[in-house]
Amino acid sequence: MRRILPLVIGVSLLLGGCKVKELAEKAKIAKDLDNRGTIDLMKDVSKDKYAPPKDGKLTDAQIQMYLKVRQHEKDIAKVAKAEMEEHSKSADQNKHSLSGMFEGIKTMQSAAEFATADIRAAKDLGYNTQEYLWVKGKVLEASTAAFAEGLTNAMSKQMDAAYQQTKKAYDEAKDDQTKQMYKQMLDNYAQTAKEGQQATANEDPSIAYNRQLLKKYDTELAAFTTEMSKYESKDGEAQKSMDELQKKLNEAGKQSQ
16 A cells, blocks of 8 residues: 555655646747737748758658647647637627627637638647648648548449449349340449449559658548547547448448458
């Protein structure tokens, strides 16, 4: 018991310290939002210039920059979203008064701060915001391509199964009219499969390169999920939804085999 008590106290202090640190960080963000509005931020951002590489390929340093900004962006978005909801509620409660009108204006201001949380985060961390926006665009491009590929693969497996069933029905058909109907279905399946293969073959080399680079630091779908997480009501909702979707896609693929 004597050995356990110091451990319990230590854990309690650690958790309490983390909570205090979190509250202090939120207060710091709220103060910055109050002192430096979106207009001021955008004026500062307009000074940044960046010429992206012609090959469209990301670097390790840029991925690391993106990951750091992403976490800080999420913290800022939480504070801005909470303030937006608070002002919106107050505006609704006092909608027929002058204070309600001011709360409505503050709601719009908080909404703008929420929308620009990524730029503010990049600026806070001392990065070139124009470079960051380009990097974020390329990361989302690669992440979206990975997401689309997952959907395409699941659909392709189901289509393969449907093709085999239709081929069997075609072979067993007794009359020309029925055979012709199944023949048209088989031709449609073949054309769709061909178009899918062409789309994969024609993928921009930079996207393929960036997808491989992302795998070194994170899952390809993480950027897509993180972007959605800014709008979640509870932490982890976006990740849970993405995990469930991925599970359904995997199950769809297995069922068609």
